[in-house]
Amino acid sequence: MFSRLKEDIACVFERDPAAQSVLEILTTYPGVHAVLIHRVSHFCWNAGFKWLARFIAHIGRWLTGIEIHPGAVIGRRFFIDHGMGVVIGETAVIGDDCTLYHGVTLGGTTWNKGKRHPTLRNGVVVGAGAKVLGPIEIGEGARVGSNSVVLKPVPAGATVVGIPGHVIGSSTESAKTDRDQIADKIGFAAYGTTADMPDPVAYAINRMLDHINALDKQIETMQKALDDEGINCAKTPICTLDGCEIEDSYAKKRQS
Helix, strand or coil, rough: CHHHHHHHHHHHHHCCCCCCCEEEEHHHHHHHHHHHHHHHHHHHHHHCCCCHHHHHHHHHHHCCCCCECCCEEECCCEEEEEEECEEEECCCEEEECCCCCCCCCCEEECCCCCCCEEEEEEEEEEEECEEEEEEEEECCCECCCCCCCCCCCEEECCEEECCEEEECCCHHHHHHHHHHHHHHHHHCCCCHHHHCCHHHHHHHHHHHHHHHHHHHHHHHHHHHHHCCCCCCCCCCCCCCCCCCCHHHHHHHHHHH
């Protein structure tokens, strides 16, 4: 019991830079309180004291604003940050080292008995306001973006965003380098060019940058082939973002 509590406190220090002291965590963190209360209610649930387990969970919801069904299975070092509005259903299974933010729902999509809530593997992070619904599996180390609605399984290590949620694929390091170079060339530097937390708009822009980079390479190859054949092909400089080279070229044409 005390070893679990030490782990819970340590994981708060790891994942919340606002945490100042052990006393602060024990007295002012509703996510920690909710997990501690759930362990008591879950013990009663497994022991057959169903009403008592539900009543303890109800008290926990009233105190913390976090609703965890006593039947839910929760692993070690589970952290709920802020926590208000979090709902975890009866048949939900949460692995070790998972993190949920406020407004997250691990809910069901049917009124039938049996497994109807999600399973989160180790290391999953679910952003604020996200809804993960149905007996689906979120793979180890996956990330669910804020306000996403996830209805299908998510592979390990993937990031899912949007309504309905869709997986954002990760690029190779070489592709990222090329993308960054072309982004610098046209003066674009969005947060979506990194894999920290991509969104659909940034994802579309990244695909456009990849396309532009491929076109540049193809043009360079064609230019080299023409030069090798002795064909004189004028090279037009690519204009900069401020348009200075364009203005200069127009000025030269008007002077001539």
